[in-house]
Amino acid sequence: MTxxxxxxxxxxxYPAGKGAVKAVDGVSFTLERGETLALVGxxxxxxxxxxRLVLRLIELSGGTVRFNGEDITALSPAELRRFRRKAQIIFxxxxxxxxxxxxxxxxxxxxxxVHGIGTPAERRARMEELLGLVxxxxxxxxxxxHEFSGGQRQRIGIARALAVQPELVVCDEPVxxxxxxxxxxxxxxxxxxQARFGLSFLFIAHDLAVVKHxxxxxxxxxxxxxxxVAEKNALFDNPRHPYTRALLAAIPHPDPGRRGxxxxxxxxxxxPLNPPPGCHFHTRCPFATEICRKDxxxxxxxxxxxxxxxxxxxxxxxxxxxxxxSETAVRRLALYAEASAARAGAE
Amino acid sequence: xxxxxxxxxxxxxxRMMLRDTGAAVSLVFVVLIVLAAIFxxxxxxxxxxxxxxxAIMQPPSAEYWFGTDGQGxxxxxxxxxxxxxxxxxxxxxxxxxxxxxxxxxxxxxxxxRLDGLLMRLMDILLSFPAILFGLALAAIFGxxxxxxxxxxxxATIPLMARIVRGAAVVVMGLDxxxxxxxxxxxxxxxxxxxxxxxxxxxxFVFATLRLGQVILxxxxxxFLGLGAQPPVAELGAMASQGRNFLFIAPHxxxxxxxxxxxxxxxxxxxxDALRDALDPRLRI
Numbered sequence: 001m002t003x004x005x006x007x008x009x010x011x012x013x014y015p016a017g018k019g020a021v022k023a024v025d026g027v028s029f030t031l032e033r034g035e036t037l038a039l040v041g042x043x044x045x046x047x048x049x050x051x052r053l054v055l056r057l058i059e060l061s062g063g064t065v066r067f068n069g070e071d072i073t074a075l076s077p078a079e080l081r082r083f084r085r086k087a088q089i090i091f092x093x094x095x096x097x098x099x100x101x102x103x104x105x106x107x108x109x110x111x112x113x114v115h116g117i118g119t120p121a122e123r124r125a126r127m128e129e130l131l132g133l134v135x136x137x138x139x140x141x142x143x144x145x146h147e148f149s150g151g152q153r154q155r156i157g158i159a160r161a162l163a164v165q166p167e168l169v170v171c172d173e174p175v176x177x178x179x180x181x182x183x184x185x186x187x188x189x190x191x192x193x194q195a196r197f198g199l200s201f202l203f204i205a206h207d208l209a210v211v212k213h214x215x216x217x218x219x220x221x222x223x224x225x226x227x228x229v230a231e232k233n234a235l236f237d238n239p240r241h242p243y244t245r246a247l248l249a250a251i252p253h254p255d256p257g258r259r260g261x262x263x264x265x266x267x268x269x270x271x272p273l274n275p276p277p278g279c280h281f282h283t284r285c286p287f288a289t290e291i292c293r294k295d296x297x298x299x300x301x302x303x304x305x306x307x308x309x310x311x312x313x314x315x316x317x318x319x320x321x322x323x324x325x326s327e328t329a330v331r332r333l334a335l336y337a338e339a340s341a342a343r344a345g346a347e
Numbered sequence: 348x349x350x351x352x353x354x355x356x357x358x359x360x361x362r363m364m365l366r367d368t369g370a371a372v373s374l375v376f377v378v379l380i381v382l383a384a385i386f387x388x389x390x391x392x393x394x395x396x397x398x399x400x401x402a403i404m405q406p407p408s409a410e411y412w413f414g415t416d417g418q419g420x421x422x423x424x425x426x427x428x429x430x431x432x433x434x435x436x437x438x439x440x441x442x443x444x445x446x447x448x449x450x451x452x453x454x455x456x457x458x459x460r461l462d463g464l465l466m467r468l469m470d471i472l473l474s475f476p477a478i479l480f481g482l483a484l485a486a487i488f489g490x491x492x493x494x495x496x497x498x499x500x501x502a503t504i505p506l507m508a509r510i511v512r513g514a515a516v517v518v519m520g521l522d523x524x525x526x527x528x529x530x531x532x533x534x535x536x537x538x539x540x541x542x543x544x545x546x547x548x549x550x551f552v553f554a555t556l557r558l559g560q561v562i563l564x565x566x567x568x569x570f571l572g573l574g575a576q577p578p579v580a581e582l583g584a585m586a587s588q589g590r591n592f593l594f595i596a597p598h599x600x601x602x603x604x605x606x607x608x609x610x611x612x613x614x615x616x617x618x619d620a621l622r623d624a625l626d627p628r629l630r631i
Contacts (some may be wrong), residue, residue, distance in 0.1 A: 057528055086530030101544040110540075114532040161528065190554035 002062025002069040004200050010063030012049050021050045021273045025224035036201040038211040041221035047204045051170045056088055085115050088161035091174040094153035098145040104156050111163040130159040151182035168203045184339040209332045220244045223280040228302040240306040242285045248322035363624035370620030373506040373613040384431040395580050404596035414598045426606055428580040437562040440496045444503025452511025469505035477502035477564050485573040499561050510553045514546040549623040552555035555621055559614030566607050582607050
């Protein structure tokens with residue numbers, strides 16, 4: 001059985017003066033059916049660009065994306081439209097992602113119209129069903145987006161994405177613009193819908209609590225490359241790349257006494273216009289040696305893949321951070337679980 | 348006109364505008380002159396082309412409300428018919444130039460590789476004064492209303508293209524456009540259903556302001572003798588015909604000039620108010 005999504009060495013370079021900004025530079029990963037792969041990293045590391053490359057919303061500078069074994073980088077415009085029926089996207093900003101001049105019902109029915117799914121009556125019935133699925137009511141169809149809250153708008157965006165019954169949904173930071181209590185509802189809604197329709201999620205996030213709740217596997221990106229990919233618990237319990245450790249350590253901790261021995265990262269993210277030679281991370285890595293400044297590391301380690309010269313020789317992570325995520329994050333996870341249970345109880 | 352078109356979408360914009368006294372007055376005035384122009388044949392007490400050599404250059408009186416001109420034609424009737432011609436000229440050139448300009452602007456914003464070429468062409472058009480187009484077209488096709496309408500249309504194209512491109516580029520950056528692309532719809536549907544409707548506010552504001560400018564320019568061209576030809580009643584041409592009698596019977600020139608002034612002023616005030624009403628940042 002082929003992977004649902006197989007991304008091989010994709011790149012996006014934006015020409016800038018003499019050089020090029022390497023927003024995404026050789027990213028590879030796979031996504032299985034029904035799985036959630038989270039893509040995490042700091043701002044500007046190329047997460048969103050990767051998401052858009054996978055959907056071919058922007059053209060690739062190199063590499064291959066296979067969807068159900070089919071190379072989508074070679075699709076004709078007509079074939080690309082068929083692919084769009086199978087792969088959809090949910091956006092970060094619920095205020096910018098809905099056309100303010102279309103009624104919500106029309107927004108949700110539009111994907112079906114474009115792909116010629118069903119008769120007008122069937123589309124309307126399906127739209128009302130979708131509104132119900134995301135926790136809204138059929139009478140909401142007559143309203144305009146400005147009459148809804150951020151969380152409700154995000155639900156509308158989800159309904160639009162599901163209208164064509166996609167197999168893959170790219171979630172580009174779907175909850176980072178929402179406040180925490182609403183986040184819990186939306187995250188759980190996504191999980192419910194995934195279980196119900198067997199969706200696969202490529203889940204972009206920078207919030208590790210959300211990632212821990214949602215993901216099956218996690219890929220950590222730094223400066224246009226993936227530095228570590230692992231099953232969720234393996235990554236949180238035993239982060240192997242120094243950058244992953246720094247990310248986990250950077251989660252604010254309410255008890256300063258329990259601060260571990262992980263040195264916070266110094267310096268800024270280097271410019272992707274002129275990335276450092278060798279390992280991209282060496283300018284900020286506390287463990288960097290001569291080889292890191294010269295040679296690009298290659299991914300090693302199979303299922304828990306890490307791209308670091310010293311992956312096998314690094315000291316174990318400080319005990320304070322062993323398997324730890326901060327108490328605020330733990331409280332939020334509990335909140336998510338509670339909301340999930342309440343939802344299950346209500347049904 | 349424009350305001351009432353925009354109103355159903357944003358009921359609050361019309362209300363915002365009416366809160367401003369100047370805007371309310373100009374809106375009422377614009378509606379009145381449009382109605383007066385449309386119903387000129389029913390409102391005019393006399394035939395605007397009927398000369399009466401026994402009553403030339405009469406000052407305003409109970410019989411001739413606006414007086415008569417050098418051929419003894421009733422100026423009130425001629426002003427009503429003149430409004431009709433002048434407004435038609437303005438609207439026709441605004442619609443022709445505005446539609447072409449809007450298409451250019453949307454294409455430039457949507458197909459970025461056409462952007463440079465299209466907008467440089469617009470810059471070239473922009474570098475010619477409208478009066479020059481009027482002269483050139485009058486030289487080629489002969490003076491007349493059609494030449495003026497074409498000249499003003501051409502002069503409006505680059506202005507509208509710039510406004511539309513500017514608005515559309517902003518909208519193109521929003522997520523719902525990307526969502527529309529992710530759905531896989533065709534370009535035409537995306538532009539007509541998602542891009543264009545969200546660029547309407549600046550288009551309406553510009554169209555209203557431009558209508559005033561176009562009327563003024565058109566009247567100027569007619570005044571110069573390049574536009575409407577005698578005996579057609581057109582406000583600019585009427586002002587021109589009266590200039591020989593400026594010291595004997597100033598009302599012949601002054602009345603059509605004041606009519607032009609009021610029409611242009613009304614559209615300008617209306618355009619400004621529309622901009623304030625449609626710009627949420629200015630909402631208090």
